[in-house]
Amino acid sequence: GAGVSQSPSNKVTEKGKDVELRCDPISGHTALYWYRQSLGQGLEFLIYFQGNSAPDKSGLPSDRFSAERTGGSVSTLTIQRTQQEDSAVYLCASSRQGSQGASTDTQYFGPGTRLTVL
Amino acid sequence: AQKITQTQPGMFVQEKEAVTLDCTYDTSDPSYGLFWYKQPSSGEMIFLIYQGSYDQQNATEGRYSLNFQKARKSANLVISASQLGDSAMYFCAMRAYYKLSFGAGTTVTVRA
Numbered sequence: 001g002a003g004v005s006q007s008p009s010n011k012v013t014e015k016g017k018d019v020e021l022r023c024d025p026i027s028g029h030t031a032l033y034w035y036r037q038s039l040g041q042g043l044e045f046l047i048y049f050q051g052n053s054a055p056d057k058s059g060l061p062s063d064r065f066s067a068e069r070t071g072g073s074v075s076t077l078t079i080q081r082t083q084q085e086d087s088a089v090y091l092c093a094s095s096r097q098g099s100q101g102a103s104t105d106t107q108y109f110g111p112g113t114r115l116t117v118l
Numbered sequence: 119a120q121k122i123t124q125t126q127p128g129m130f131v132q133e134k135e136a137v138t139l140d141c142t143y144d145t146s147d148p149s150y151g152l153f154w155y156k157q158p159s160s161g162e163m164i165f166l167i168y169q170g171s172y173d174q175q176n177a178t179e180g181r182y183s184l185n186f187q188k189a190r191k192s193a194n195l196v197i198s199a200s201q202l203g204d205s206a207m208y209f210c211a212m213r214a215y216y217k218l219s220f221g222a223g224t225t226v227t228v229r230a
Binding site for chain 2: 031035038043045048050056059065090091093095104105106108109110111112114118
């Protein structure tokens with residue numbers, strides 16, 4: 001079946017502009033996650049959605065970052081007033097059960113969006 | 119808080135030989151899952167293998183096996199019969215509740 005898809009694959013923007021990154025999870029997966037991968041920080045958790053529950057936003061680095069998940073499926077990560085330190089690869093993952101599952105619940109990742117802020 | 123340590127930034131291995139990638143972890147949670155992911159130059163994170171904290175046997179998936187030593191808090195990945203396509207970055211990760219915490223990764227280069 002289809003895996004996690006993300007768009008765009010690459011995004012170059014100017015400092016101060018807003019950007020939107022999109023994630024389509026695997027069909028039937030109730031949990032969706034965003035991570036960021038940067039040279040200095042490695043892989044960092046950003047946000048987690050589980051069904052209709054309130055998302056866990058504890059990993060968002062600033063209030064310029066927000067995310068939503070519409071209809072329990074597609075998710076959009078928005079970064080407002082982008083800064084050069086936002087340059088990174090943004091990875092989306094989905095899993096079947098999330099927190100309602102056991103530790104066996106495997107997260108499957110998309111190809112990522114490489115964001116470059118000039 | 120969970121912490122994952124991968125002490126080998128890079129490794130070279132000859133084609134057809136085995137390679138072991140080290141991973142140690144620290145957690146106070148009694149129930150957790152350990153995962154290994156492969157990230158080729160294309161950037162996608164590919165799930166390789168899983169080990170649960172209560173599993174009695176070491177996990178195996180094809181050429182991948184996980185050497186799980188719970189008392190030492192280590193979960194080393196063994197890749198047998200290395201292939202050129204195994205050249206990639208490998209990440210060890212731990213899941214407690216739902217978040218994944220990742221190690222810094224190990225770059226593996228397979229030589230012909």
